[in-house]
Amino acid sequence: MPRKREDYFYRKAKKEGYRSRASYKLQQINAKYNVIRLGDTVVDLGAAPGGWLQVAKELSGGFVLGVDLQAIAPIEGVETLLGDITDPSTLQKIQGMIEKSEGADVVICDASPNLSGNWSLDHARSIDLCNSALSIATKILKPGGNFVVKVFQGDMFSDFLAVVKKHFSFAKAYGPQASRKESAEIYIIGKGFFRSRPAGHLS
Numbered sequence: 001m002p003r004k005r006e007d008y009f010y011r012k013a014k015k016e017g018y019r020s021r022a023s024y025k026l027q028q029i030n031a032k033y034n035v036i037r038l039g040d041t042v043v044d045l046g047a048a049p050g051g052w053l054q055v056a057k058e059l060s061g062g063f064v065l066g067v068d069l070q071a072i073a074p075i076e077g078v079e080t081l082l083g084d085i086t087d088p089s090t091l092q093k094i095q096g097m098i099e100k101s102e103g104a105d106v107v108i109c110d111a112s113p114n115l116s117g118n119w120s121l122d123h124a125r126s127i128d129l130c131n132s133a134l135s136i137a138t139k140i141l142k143p144g145g146n147f148v149v150k151v152f153q154g155d156m157f158s159d160f161l162a163v164v165k166k167h168f169s170f171a172k173a174y175g176p177q178a179s180r181k182e183s184a185e186i187y188i189i190g191k192g193f194f195r196s197r198p199a200g201h202l203s
């Protein structure tokens, strides 16, 4: 049976001027975990078409940067960058663009691989994107910063959550109501970024 695309959140997004129904996922995540605060510098990885960027801009009012493989049509007050988050040169470009803010307060990532329909393959590709997002986050977040990342569930999920826990004082998985019931996606929320000590460090 074809998936019912035009559901409640799809229609709501159309009516309220959001570019995607995903906007409500970020709103729900933020209502529960308060990840984005007024004035925050926010970097959104895998941001096209821009539904999360619209919400991030509303919540922070500060510097908001969206990165994607695909071009993002302009959003007032939001910067965009065409780039692959798995490519190290993208990190350098992001660092250059947030230099004035001296880092990011929040990194959010809703990136999805092209879905093959093969659960294990899609899970593995999703974990690759999550690792790239976490790697960028650990290089650009200010101490105390927050992180949100989408993961397609599977057998590597708990290992990835354990890695996130090494970098954040709080880390938890959350499924917003706006996620489709049949979707394998879940979001990991990390709050309170800290740089983990190198192995062998005693004090």
Ligand SMILES: C[S@@+](CC[C@H](N)C(=O)[O-])C[C@H]1O[C@@H](n2cnc3c(N)ncnc32)[C@H](O)[C@@H]1O
Pocket: 019, 020, 022, 023, 045, 046, 047, 048, 049, 050, 051, 052, 053, 067, 068, 069, 070, 083, 084, 085, 086, 110, 111, 112, 113, 114, 129
């Ligand atoms: C579900 S969409 C994001 C929706 C967005 N949060 C919104 O609210 O409009 C997933 C995005 O991830 C992007 N993406 C996938 N792999 C990527 C990569 N390696 N680098 C950058 N973006 C990527 C895709 O191009 C796609 O636009």
